[in-house]
Amino acid sequence: MKICLNPQISVAALGFSLVLLNGFSRAEPSFGSSEFACQVTTSDGGQGLVLVQANSEDKGSEVAASAEQVRTILGNLSKAVAVLECIRHPGGRFKDANFQLFYKDVPL
Numbered sequence: 644m645k646i647c648l649n650p651q652i653s654v655a656a657l658g659f660s661l662v663l664l665n666g667f668s669r670a671e672p673s674f675g676s677s678e679f680a681c682q683v684t685t686s687d688g689g690q691g692l693v694l695v696q697a698n699s700e701d702k703g704s705e706v707a708a709s710a711e712q713v714r715t716i717l718g719n720l721s722k723a724v725a726v727l728e729c730i731r732h733p734g735g736r737f738k739d740a741n742f743q744l745f746y747k748d749v750p751l
Contacts, residue, residue, distance in 0.1 A: 679703035680732040682742050685713050685721035692746060693723060694732060704729045716745050 675697035681704060685691050691713035697703035710723040728737055732751075737743040 675699070675702060677703070678732040679707070679729045680735065680737075680746060681707035681729040682727040682737055682739065682746075683707055683710065683713055683723040684725040684727060685715055685719075686724050687715070687719060687721040689715035689717055689719065689721060690727070690742060691715040691721065691723065692742075692749060694751070695729075700729050700731075716742075 675695075677697060677699075679695050679697060679700060681693045681695060683691050683693055693707040693710045693713055695703045695706045697706055704726045707729060708723055708726050712720045713723050715721055728739070730737060737746060
C-alpha cells in the first residue's frame with residue numbers, strides 16, 4: 644500500500660507539532676516558591692518597596708529591578724532602576740533602619 648501525502652501539508656503539520664512540543668517543554672510556573680521584599684531606587688531618585696515571588700533571591704532581585712510601578716517612600720509611583728537589597732518576606736530585616744521602619748508600616 645502506498646500513501647501519498649501532500650508535502651506542503653506534511654511540512655506545515657510537522658512545524659506546528661514542533662512548535663507545540665517546544666512550547667510545552669519550556670513552560671515554567673509564573674511564580675516562585677518564596678516571597679521577597681526588595682528595596683529599590685526609582686527613576687525619580689527615591690526609594691521604594693517591591694514584593695515579589697521567586698525561586699531565589701537573585702531571581703527576585705531581577706524581577707524587582709524591572710518593576711514598572713513602584714510605590715516610593717514619598718507615596719509616588721515610579722519605575723525601579725536598581726535593587727539595593729532583597730530580604731525574605733516575611734521575617735527578613737533591611738540593613739537600612741529607616742527603610743525597615745517604612746517596610747514595617749506598609750500594610751501587606
